[in-house]
Amino acid sequence: MLSISLFNAIEEAGIAVLTLTEGLEEEEFLASRLTRAETRRQLRLMSKSALLLSPEIHALLVEIDWEGWRALDQRLATSDKAEDTLLWLAVRALAPDTLMWLRVYRKNQPEWFKEDN
Numbered sequence: 001m002l003s004i005s006l007f008n009a010i011e012e013a014g015i016a017v018l019t020l021t022e023g024l025e026e027e028e029f030l031a032s033r034l035t036r037a038e039t040r041r042q043l044r045l046m047s048k049s050a051l052l053l054s055p056e057i058h059a060l061l062v063e064i065d066w067e068g069w070r071a072l073d074q075r076l077a078t079s080d081k082a083e084d085t086l087l088w089l090a091v092r093a094l095a096p097d098t099l100m101w102l103r104v105y106r107k108n109q110p111e112w113f114k115e116d117n
Contacts, residue, residue, distance in 0.1 A: 003052075003053060003054075003057065004113060004115050006049045006050075006052055006053055007049075007102060007113065009045060009046075009049040010046050010049045010050060010098065010099075010102065011099060011102060013042040013043070013045040013046040013049070014042075014046055014095045014096075014098060014099045015099070016038075016042045017039055017042045017043060017046070017090075017091060017095045018095065018096060018099070020035055020038055020039050020042070021035070021039060021091045026088050029087075029088065029091065030084050030088070036087065039087065039091060040076065040087060043072065043076065043087070043090050043091075043095065044073070044076050046069070046095060046098070047069045047070075047072050047073035047076065048073065050064075050066060050069040050070075050073075050098075051069060051070060051073055060112070061101065061102075061105055063101045063104075064097075064098050064101050064102070065094060065097065065098070068090075068094050069094065069098075072086065072090055072094065
């Protein structure tokens, strides 16, 4: 059984990232201070939740880029303004890929995602 609340936090923040950036090109995203700030906040929530999961869970869900989340978290922790390229990469690859793999795992291994009663 996996940590459902952390996965829910990852998914909720990931959906927020996708919603905030839907239809935006990189230049539009970078030009919008408010969208960039909220997206950064949501990515920080995703990275914090991802890093709270145990190494055993990381090993089970091998297709998710846990090292990418670790690198993003470290970068966001050391700077108020993370490198724009890194944020855009997280928006376009890291967040959507993570959400996709979580859906795949939930479908293929539903017993891992059952909540305790």
